[in-house]
Structures are given as C-alpha cells and as structure tokens.
Amino acid sequence: MPATVKNPFQHLVEPLDPKDSTQQFYNLSKLRDPRYDRLPFSIRVLLESAVRNCDEFLVKSSDVESILNWKLTQTQTVEVPFRPARVILQDFTGVPAVVDFAAMRDAVKALGGDPEKINPVCPADLVIDHSIQVDFNRKSDSLQKNQDLEFDRNKERFQFLKWGSKAFRNMRIIPPGSGIVHQVNLEYLARVVFKHEGFFYPDSLVGTDSHTTMIDGLGVLGWGVGGIEAEAVMLGQPISMVLPEVVGYKLHGTPEKLITSTDIVLTVTKDLRQVGVVGKFVEFFGPGVAQLSIADRATIANMCPEYGATAAFFPVDEVSIQYLKQTGREPEKLAYIAKYLKAVSMFRDYNDVSQDPEYTRVVELDLSSVVPCCSGPKRPQDRISISDMKNDFESCLGAKQGFKGFQVDPGRHKTVVPFQFAEKEYALEHGSVVIAAITSCTNTSNPSVMLGAGLLAKKAIECGLSVKPYIKTSLSPGSGVVTYYLKESGVMDFLSQLGFEVVGYGCMTCIGNSGPLPDPVVKAITQGDLVAAGVLSGNRNFEGRVHPNTRANYLASPPLVIAYAIAGTVRIDFEKEPIGINSEGKEIFLRDIWPTREEIQAVERTFVIPSMFLEVYEKIEKVNKRWNSLVAPSDKLYTWDTTSTYIKSPPFFDGLTMTLQPPKSITGAYVLLNLGDSVTTDHISPAGNIARNSPAARFLTDKGLTPRDYNSYGSRRGNDAIMARGTFANIRLFNKFLNKQAPQTIYLPTGETMDVFDAAQRYQQSGVPLVVLAGKEYGSGSSRDWAAKGPFLLGIKAVLAESYERIHRSNLVGMGVIPLEYLPGDTADSLALTGKERYTIIIPEPLTPRMMVDVKVRKHQSTSGASFINWRSITFWTLDTNLLAPTVSYVHFPLIGNVSWV
Template sequence: MASTDSFGARGTIQAGGGEHEIFRLSAVEGAERLPFSLKVLLENLLRTEDGTNVTAEHVRALANWDPAAEPDTEIQFTPARVVMQDFTGVPCVVDLATMREAVTELGGDPAKVNPLAPAELVIDHSVIIDVFGRPDAFERNVDFEYQRNKERYQFLRWGQGAFDEFKVVPPGTGIVHQVNIEHLARVVMTRNGQAYPDTLVGTDSHTTMVNGLGVLGWGVGGIEAEAAMLGQPVSMLIPRVVGFKLTGEIPAGATATDVVLTITEMLRRHGVVGKFVEFYGEGVGAVPLANRATIGNMSPEFGSTAAIFPIDDETVRYLKLTGRSAEQIELVETYAKEQGLWHDPSREYAYSETLELDLSTVVPSIAGPKRPQDRIALSESKEAFREALVDYAGAPDQRDPDDAAGTPSAVDEAGEESFPASDPSSPSSGNGDGAPHTAVSAASGATGRTSKPTRVALADGASFEIDHGAVVIASITSCTNTSNPSVMLGAALLAKNAVDKGLAVKPWVKTSMAPGSKVVTDYYEKAGLWPYLEKLGYHLVGYGCTTCIGNSGPLAEEISAAVNEADLAVVSVLSGNRNFEGRINPDVKMNYLASPPLVIAYALAGTMDFDFENQPLGQDTSGNDVFLRDLWPSAKDVQSTIDTAISQEMFTKDYADVFAGDERWRSLPTPEGNTFDWDPESTYVRKPPYFEGMAPEPSPVKDIAGARVLALLGDSVTTDHISPAGSIKEDTPAGQYLREHGVEKKDFNSYGSRRGNHEVMIRGTFANIRLRNQLLDGVSGGYTRDFTQEGGPQAFIYDAAENYAAQGTPLVVLGGKEYGSGSSRDWAAKGTALLGVTAVIVESYERIHRSNLIGMGVLPLQFPQGESAASLGLDGTETFDVSGVTALNDGSTPRTVHVTATKENGEKVEFDATVRIDTPGEADYYRNGGIMQYVLRGMLRN
C-alpha cells in the first residue's frame, strides 16, 4: 500500500546501480536529534503511513519523542522481513499451508497465498550431541537428527518449494543468528523500487544479534511473526532508549565474552526491560563487528528489546569480508549517509538514560551458576563456586521439577524453548580422544561436608573419582560466541599450546565443538588448528544450537549414574548465553557461561573448584608446572591468525548455495504441489482447524452467553504457564494422545518438536505443573472443575474443554495483574482459542499476549479499575454473559461491555469491563475471527 506521505518525504536516490524511492527523514522536524534506532522506526512509519493504522499523528509523536517520558504511545511497526528457527517456525508454515487449502475451498487460487514479506527459516534447533569426542561425531549426530525429524523436514522442504518469499537453510549449515549476520541480513533492503532500512522480527530471542550490524530487530512469538510474514504490522510502544557509551580498548587477557558479561551485569542492574539500548561514542568505531554481534546477541539476557550499533565503516568492512556485492555495499553506505543513519562519533543524541563502560577495565570473567547476569571475575571464581555450592551440595535438588523437564525460564523470549537433553533411546558415546585410563580425581579441594568423592569406572577401563564441582560438560557452542573469530581462534590457539605442553582434558568431561557456521570450520582448517582441538576431544559435533538450549545429549551412563546416586552438584561450562537451572542437562545442577578459551581451560582443570592463578593445570613433558597464563595466546597471535586464516572466499563459497543442502536433504522424499498432502497418521505435522467452515465474509460478531470459567488464575501468570513446553509426560492428555496414535514413550520427544501438531499442543495448554487454578483448592497443574458433570469434579483442563464444546458452552478465563507476561509464545494464544475460550477477563495484560489473543479471535477484557475477581466476589463457579460486543459490527470499538456473572443460587454480579482492542487493525482482526482469517479474506478480495 502506498504511503499517504503527509510530510512530503518521498524522494529518490541513485545507488547500487539504480534509482530507488526513499522516504527522507529530513522532511520531518525533530528527526535529526533522534537516536539511530528511533530514526529507523520513524522511516518505517513514514513509508507505511495509511491514515488509519499509521497516521501523521504517530509520525509526529515519534519525531517529538520525549526521552524522559514513560512509553505510552502505541505505534505499528512493519518489519521488512522475518527470520525463524525450526521449532518455532514450523507452526508458521503449517498455518500458511492451511490457508492455501482454505483459499481453495473458497474458490481462490492457492498459489497466491505466500508470505508478503521475505521469510527465511534456518534449521538449527534439532541437533543433539549424542556422539562426541570422535571423528565421526558430526555425521552420526546428523543421522540421528534426520531420523528424529524426518516428518518435519519433509514438510519444510515442501514449503521451500511451494511458497514464494520463503526459504529454508537446511540442517547442518549453521545457527540462524550467525547465518543472518554472515549472509541473510541486507542492512538496507530494496523491494518494489524502494530502498529502506533492513528491519526484522525473529522467532528466537537472540534475533538481536543482527543489531550489531545496524539492523533493528528482535525476537517475537509465532503469531507476531506470522503477522509480519503476511504483511501486517506489529504493535509496540515508542520505547525509552538507553545510550551506552563505549571508550577504551579491551586489555590483554580479556575477550569479547568478558565484555558482554560485564555489559550484561551492568544493564541488568540498571534495568532496561522493554527499552532499546544503543551504543555510541568515540569507542564504537574501534569495536569489531564480531564483538558488536556478540553484545547484541545478549540483549535478552540483560532484558532490552534491542541492543543496536549504528552503521559505520566497520559495518561496511564486515559486509565486504562476508561477500556482499559491491552494489549492495554502495547502497548501504549511500543510503545511511543520506538518511542521517551513518554514525557520527562526535554527536550526542537524545537518550532517556546513559551508561558508560571503559573497555580497558574489563577483566576475564564467567557467569553463573544459574543466571547470565551473575558475573564473576575469573580471579574470584573458585571462592564464588564454593559459596554457591552450599545451595546445591548434599541438599535436595533445588530445580523446579518442571524446569528439570525442560520448561523455559520466564526470562526466555520469542518462543525459544529448552528441551530434554536427548531421546533416551539414542546411543551415547564415550570420549574417544585417547585420554589416559588412569585413576584421577575431580575433588581438587572440595573439603568438609561438601566433599563427596565418588568412584566411576567406565566400560573402556578408565577409572576416576568425581566430586561436587566436577566439570562434566565443557562445550563450545551457541550463536553468541561461535560467530566471533577472536574468541574461537583464541580457543584453538590455547588448545595448541596445551597439546604442545602435553596436557589432556580430564576423562569425565563431555567435550563438544558446535560452530555457528561452516566458515569457522574453514578457518580452523586453514590455520591448521583442528588437530589440536581434536586431540583435546573438541571434534565437530554439529552446526546448530546444542548445549545452550538443552541439546547437550546424555552423559556417559556410568557418570550419570554416579552423579545421581551420590547427588553430586556437577557443572557445565559453555560459551553460550543461557545457563538457567535444569536447562543444560538434567544431571547438571550448576552451569557457567565462559569464553571459548576458558571452556577449554575448565575442561583441562576438570573442576570449578580451581584457582587458575595459583593452581597448575598439569605438568609439561619435563615435569614443570603449567598454568593458564602459560597457555593463553597473545592478542597479537590471535589477530595475526585472524588476518591469515579468514578470507572473503570462505563466505562466498559456504553461502553460494546455502539453501540447497546436502545429499540427505536433497534426497528426502518430499510432497509437491501448491497444497500440502497431509499425512493422517503424522503425529508431528497436522492440519489445524482455524479455517473450518469459514465463509468469504465474516459473520456478525455475537455477544457471549452462558460461558463457563475454564480457569481462575492469580497475578503474573506468564505465557510459560499457559503454553506447552518441555517434555511430554505419559499420564497427561498429550501423552495419552500419542500413545493412542502408536507412539512409544521413548519417542514422545518434546512439545517443541511437536509444535506443528495442534492436537498435542492443545492438550498441553494450561498444563504447566506450576499453574494454580483457583477453582481447585491446593492443586497445581493442568486441572479444572468440569461443570458439565454433577458437582463439577476435578478434570484435566483439556478434557473439561472437550465436554464444554460438546455442549456448545463457550468458555472464559479470569486472571489477575500482568496476565501473559514473560515470553511472547504463540501457543499461549493459539491453545487458548482452540480450547474454546471466547474471552479473557483480567486486571491487566502484558501487551503482546493481549494482541496475540485478538489475533486468535479471543476478546481481551479488563475488570474495572481497582476491581478484581476477588473484590467482585467471583469464585469461578458462575456462568457469564457479555453484552455490547455486537457494537463492533458497526465498525467502531466499544470502550466497555457489560458482564453479568450468575452464581449457582441465582445471585448476579454485574460490571462494565474495559475492551482491550486498542487499534483499528486489532478491531478488524477480531471482527474476522482472527488475524489469519482477516488476511485470507483480504487475499480473496484481491
């Protein structure tokens, strides 16, 4: 849709071999003082101004932004593109496939149903480290991955061929965020004759990694991603922007990982949730792009929506290195300078708040044992470990049982899941790196009652003792650090030095190397460093998200048994971004984040109970003590290796045919045609019922009559409480469904892997074991009272919802403050709608979940100011009537509707509930029964 261009901003530029239409920011008074990130948003509004959802008033509100004000102005942001990982992306493609069938049934052309914004999905969340420490680890892990995920992969291959503007990066290629910065990101987009800033949303919280490249984007839930794919805007508040000034240079011995852990600690302490963070100042130009990406990646860990660096010479240098075309690079530079988006280090822009870090003050650090913001100076790590051990050693497991089963922390965003460590039916592999089979010990210093030396004898003859603090996983993994050559080559050079000194990794350590792209493999090979990594057990295990999301795979059976029998507080050390309790491995209580070189250092030490300054890692071949300082590569050595080992040709070669895949991918039997041939026996991918019985025109909106309460909930119920996540238990409705469909318990897999099957996901909605439904006394989990039965007995929420549906009874959910806070998970809204919930009435909402409910056709209502279910005397046994909803049929949105709750004795409680449909676009979605129905009808009309 063409912009109404109230400000006369439309113009043209010549760049990149052609003329492009642009919307000049200079046409709007006040634009020049805005921070970089808000200028990007301002251009977005100028270009998409339609007079309804995006108005001149919205443009002025952003141009006149008050840095000191609390956010209260909602705007509609239209991302230029969408990126997805496979777990959260599959449901989006399922919905598109279902839309095609609905169009066919309504007499339209299914081939016309396509993403309206470019959408790219990278399969990176499915590889599990079953095999490690041996040359064939990569091939075997990929084989297991295909065995587990064949149905999902066939479906995605069909989508890759069937949809325009949808591309799939196959398994074994890389991690979505690294592939994004190295290849997918445009920085400046060109489309339909226009040039404009590259912006995006992604179905993974660490989408913010691309902020390091000057691209504004962040993680969202699946419904927002689907909306963006279908050309619909994402609602957001004009945010506060925190300016973060960087000065100085990183000192010798410190790494980019240490910088990002320091920044994470600072920003968590400062408080940046819901805000943009923007880096500025003279020091920005000296920060390499890889370090910028490492910092941007950790935005979810310090809580900001985005953490962005502006476009400058370093951006252009990186684009050249990674093989972007000369025309694209010229366009980026010309456009950024024309629009005032080129970094001017001498300018001080308006910021809501500011912080400053002198990089020269950064010291080597780790973070843990359970939160990424809990930074510890390496020099204090032994003491800090011993203090933390008191909470873990010899005490009952402090993990919430649902966390142990893989449920994400509420800090998680954008639908990113934490999954069971492995399919228990898979074989595991011992560390075949030739570690000497001698009796050694990980009990180096644990004393008193917190020491519990435990003997382990492996089947291959190795014998050793482990104790509290034993490092049983030391993994170089995750998008955060594997994209950064300085830390990856630093780790390899440290490995070389260790091997040259005759050191070896302790035999109880599960080692793994999971780079974020094949470029890492290329530069390791060119530098001649792979043999040294492999000598220490760091063989390639896969290209993808592994340990960081809980795909660490099983420990050796003997080690696992010893850990659990002795209740040992053992440790993982990983170069990742998440270390929440229960996330990394079910056997591991304490988890620490560290730079790749320190991961190897801890693998050599074998224990967290270690002082690198004063304790030797071992002895060299002459019997001399070897300390970490003896192995640490100099900054000069790292840089010279970078300069000689990394070339533009590596990027152009590895990404030349990135969507084609290997022989496994190309040989997958794949359905063809404009519509998908659904397998009625599939338990992974099924056609959802969103469009069943849908007419070309929406039916009039109806009032709600005779509704029953499915759940009466308290304050701060998060989407993690509502949305299915983690492992599937056999005695639940989801487990019963899988058993009825012939799936063995060992093959249940996780809710995350089955997100494309609505039957599984509905049964897991509101089923979190921490959920407290106040319809029941003292009961936690997915239960309610079923008032279709005499006396309203306790029942599974899913079973009760089925009984209500059979009676034609609509449902409502009652809740307290901050309903739907936490992560913006798509199935929190989808599952709610598919259970038959027509309205949710709460005291207040988290903004995105409220919007998602509307996107699924559920009416979000709020109790009158100061009132609640309790203050109104509601206990959930009432029947509810909601009148006044029909006013929406007139094209307007009522501010309130009238609610009448009738108790079993006939007594009535009446109140006016606020309607939380906040924009004209949301009203259109609701009138159509949801966002997908709205878009589908628009496609039919066009």
C-alpha cells in the same frame, strides 16, 4: 492500500545517483525538519519506513509526525505502524507458521475464496537450524552421524518445509547443516540496505526467535516477535507498536587484554537488567563502540532479550562496511550501502560527538572495568565474576530453592559418588561438569572467542592437560566459516584432542538438544541427587532447558567452556587453584594457557578472510544432498496425513466465518496453575526431550512409537496434539498448588494431583474455562508461539500476572488469551488469592480503549464482605479472513477494571 491514494511524501523521492533515475530513495533530509537530526538512529529507521509506506490507510502522515516528534511522544504511549523489510524464521517456529499458512489456504477455500491468495507479501527466509541434536560426540564422524540422524528423525518435517518453499511465493528455505539462523543472517542474508523495485531503503526485519536482535550489531534494526505477529507481517500487515523510549548506552575505555566479548556482554546484560529497559530500544554509542568488531557488537545485541529490551542497535559505521567486505559482499553493494546511509544521515562516526542524538536517558560503561565472568546457575542475567565462581556455587547449594539456590542439606554438600566409565574409576560431586558445549549464535559468530578457544586448547594440550572422557563435550559452529578458519589456523586438531569435535551446524545444547548423557553418569547424578553442572557458550540457561540432569548451568565464553571442562568442576578458583596437573606432576594454572587479545587478533587477521565466506555461502543452498534429493508434493493445497505425528492440520481456523466474532466473557473459571516469578516459555512449552512418563509420550506410544522415536517437543511443533500435551510439561515447573517442581497440578473439584494436560482435559470435558495465576516476567525466554497456542488448546482463557515478557504477551493476545496485569504493588499474595477461587471476567461489548472490565472472584468458603482490586490488560487481537487475503486487526487498550469478592 487504496490504489487512488498517492504517497503525500512523494516530493522527497530523488535518485541516489543523478546518472541513474531508475534507482531512487526517500531523502529524509528534504523534510528540512531539525527534529530529524536529533532522533536516535533506530527511530530514523522507523521514520523512513513510515514515510516510504505512507498511504493514509495503514500508514498515515500523522504517524510520520508522531515519529518525528519522538522527543515528546516517546512517553505518551503513542502507537505507530512499522513495516519491516523482511521476516526471518527458524524451523522450530517456521514449521508452525507454514502449518498455519497451509491451514489458512484450506479455510479460505472452504469459504469460497482463492486459496492461492494466501502467500507471504513480505520476503521471508527460513533457516533449518534447530532440529539437530548431540547424539554423537568426541569422534571425527560425529557431525555426519548427527546430521544423518537429524534427517531420519525429521524427514517428514523437511518434506513439509520443502513443499512450503514451492507452494508459497516469497519464501526461501535454507537447508539443514548450513548454520545457526542468526549467524547465517549476519554473514549472508543481511542486506543492510535494500535495493528493491527501484528504491533504496534500510534493511529491517522481525524474526520468530528472541535473538533476532543479533542483527542489530550490523546496523540492521530487528527484533523477535511472536510467530502469530510474524505471520501477520508476512501477510502484509504493519506491526502496530508503541513508540519506544531509547536508552543511549555509552561505551568508553579499553578492555583489558584477557577480556572476551562474552565478558563484556554478560556485564552489559546485568547492568541493563538493573537499569530497566523492558519494552525500550537500547542504542549504543561512544568511542568504545569503535573498538568493537561487528562480531563483538553482534554478541552484545544477541543477548538483548536477556536484558529485556526490544532492540539493541549499533548504527552502521566504517567497521560495518569493512565487515561486509570481509564476509564477501560485492563492491557495488558496499558502495551504494554507504552512499545511501550517508545521504539519509544514518551512517555513524562513533568518535564524532556532534552526531550523538538525544536519548531518553544515557547509561555508561567503562570497558576497562569489565572482568572475566560467566552467568548462572539458572538465569542469563545473574552474572558472576570468575574469581567469585567457587564461593557463589557453594552458597547456591545451601540457599533456599530459587534462582540462586538449590536447598541442598548442609550435610550433603560434600557428597561424592564413584562410578565406572570406559572401565575406569571416576567420581562425581556437586558442581561436577558433565556437559561442556561451545554452542549457539551468541559466540560462534565471533572469530575472536572461537580462535581464543582454539589457542587455549593448543596451549592446554602442549601443557599435558586433558578432559575427562565422561564429560559430554561438543562444538556446534554457527556456520561452516567457523570450521574453515579453525582448520586453516591449525587449532581444530587441538580442540578435537580435548573432545570438542564439530557435532553439527545449528542450535543444539543451548536449545536443549544436548542429547543423552552416558548412563553411568546419569545413575551417579541420580544416586547422589547431585547438582551437576553444564557450561555452555550459549545465551539461555533456564532450569530444565539444557538437560534434565544438569541442575546448574552456566553461560561462559568458549575459552572458559574449555577451561571448566578441563577442571571438571565449577567449584574452582582459577586464580588460586590449578586447572589441572600434567603427567609430570606440574600444576598448570588457567593464566598459563589463556591467550591474549593480541595473540587472537594476529591469528584472526591472517585466517578470517573473504574467500572463506564466499566459498561457504556460494553453495549453502546446494551442499545438502539429502535435502536436494528430497521429493515434496507440488500441490498448492497440502494433503494432510492423518496418521502423521509431526504435521497435523491445526484447529485454529475451524468454524471460521466471514463475520468477526466478538470476544466473550469468561464465567466461573478455575485456576489451572498458580505460578511464581520468571516462568519462562521453556516452562510453558518445552523444546527439549519428551519425558517417557509424560502425556505426550503416552500419546506417541499409543501411536506405536518407541522412546527412541519420540524426538523432541521442538521438532514436533507441527502437531497440535503433541504440543497441547507438552504444554506445562517441564519437569522444573514450580506450581504453588503442589509446592514442588513437577509438570502436575491439582484438579480442584476433586483435589486429585495429575498431569497438567490431564487436568485441563477434565475441565474441558466439564465445559469449565481456565485461568493461570503468575508473578513477574511471565513468558520470559525464547519467542515461542506454542507457549500461547498450547494454553489456548488447554482451555485457558486468561492469565493474571504481575508483568509479561513482551513477545509472549503478544502471542497470548494473538490466541485470544487475555493477559491481565495487576496494578503496581499488587500481587496474588497481597490480594489473598490462593488460586482456589472461581473467576469471572466480564468483557463488555463493544470493546473500546481504556474501558472498564470487571473480574469477579468467588471464594469457595467465603464469609467476608467485598473488597475491590484493579487489573489491566494490554491488547486484544483478532484474525479476520476475507476472500482477498487475511487481515489482522489490532485493538490496543489498557483494560482497567475491578475484581470483587462475591
């Protein structure tokens, strides 16, 4: 920002308290603009940021006018800058970010600059929560054993992160064992209103995890971005974003007494998926919101990526303030938070219709219409009412391979495979539950469903029910507070008796860190080629994510996770069939043990108290003795260990020059993969286990490691050699070239079938660029920068898809991989693209908005004439490092051009 430029909105500044002129704020009401009071509350946050940061350089007064004029500009693809107040990272995405920062310092030094200029400008919190796995379960010492193993496996990564916390300013590390990043954010890190350098302003953030949106439930505007975008924000760059449409989601009515917040969120997810909210904000309003706790709202906001919106915002109200009080925030903070938000008209009364702003459109949900449900077997948006669950699974068994089909021959639907476990006889069939996990930030932040699970466990034990010992049960709370109130309320013992011991504090089964299944179970599944089931209280259930041996995975509330674990199968109609038979021969139905909302609320009021939060979070950064004793280097430049298989200097800054290089045309590219719809970042860059026959495993074996030391792809994101080999290594990847699921492709010049990495290496050795063909929603799922970095390292120069997930498209752009998009109605099939053509993409110079870009496609055996096809791209991204600090330039343009057969 030029030092001589004065903020043109300085006249709006005034003290929040007339008696204290040192603490000020930008009073937006002094704009005296009637448009402000009609803006959605989420857009008001964008406006405040633009006003406060206006320097007529990065943020201009014309940007302020564009936001004020949102009613018109929302449909005009108007871009505005947004400077979030902070950045949050988890360790899977945080390690690559710190690796990039360390490499930037090396690059700046090589160019003759001061490497210590490379520092986060925007405050960043990194929570280590994705490294722990369910290696041990069902025993009282499972937690300690899993944490010890986590530390042994990840010591090198942890040392690197500890170095980063010392080497870089404005970066705080929350050690392992503290909880899930989003729950820690909600209960501890969230400011709601910042008080910083003499100013009050709204808390806001971006995070390197899709479910960063969970914080929106507390009235803090935030969403997930790619790791590359997050790094740019950390370096002081605003996010350039198109002003979004805002869908108002009106809640009214009262939920039935047996309904959980999970039932509500799965209903909302399916509803909004059908409405179509991709790229939009969703803002909740109406009297029904006032009936939802902050934990309920956070659960709904957490699932925002699953219904495709950018953010899912619940403006702050009195319930928000009470939550802050309940979680131990200081009275002085509570006072200024409420006072500030009321002063700038950002405090909400959901029962006051006069406060309802104007929205792009309004969608309504009657909470009384919600029924118990779960979702699956392969996608979070595929909601199923519990009463339909048995029939739905059985129809999926025989249905064509797809999101709702496994294509099992009808003659095998009743296959039963006997096996022995712990010297007893059992049997598995299609639909048998082998994983039951209460996991992830989605639900463990919510005392109502966690206590509901505990009360259900208590009643189940009292009725003489149990869980079969071969089922892998686990409980991974989002924070230590959960364990605290489960113990204090007396339900933890009953959860333990059913096998739901605390196994760790972090994102475990939901991210694929489910650990191994017992060998007899795996052998039975393999022998019968069974569609075994996992049931988890998480937010993602894509193919191959939870565990390689669970082909059907269902998202469910914590009480339902326990219910299906007791039943032992998802092929059950709880309304008509007993959940189990006790030792006395009595049939027990789910309705006999299901707790009511009133029962749960009574326990919650008694046992979820502020002192718990204060006690847990006062020692959060001190409690892990192994972390505290960890010795990390103190040098400002990182000393890379060339023998390390965890941390490696990445090649992204090799050859960096002071002059920005223009993008080059892509000539004669081969198609590496021909993919269909809903290819997720899990398919592109897995986070789970490293298969023993994979290129990554072979690489690690060559380094002298044994399979027990492979760890997971997620834990090795600091090493590009591993991650490049893990790109497109998901066993559930469906490549049209092969017409089956496999992490393989065809090397087109010879017709050989080989692992994707090996084929890419052959192409790169020949100097041939690559492209990928895909369908709808390419890159959906978790925010994962390696899903763009990996393809870049494989030599992929462009992706041709029908549509993209927002964050992944941004990451592709960040790596210089061009995301080309078909015009509406066009697909690879409709254009007769088989993937066996050669592609040339002409990038003209200089690049300007909405320019024409030619894509020439050469068929191998073409005798036909020419036809013309249009493509478009969204963004190009460039990284320019100068001696002062890195700057990120975004040039946004829909690239509209021609494809011709030649």
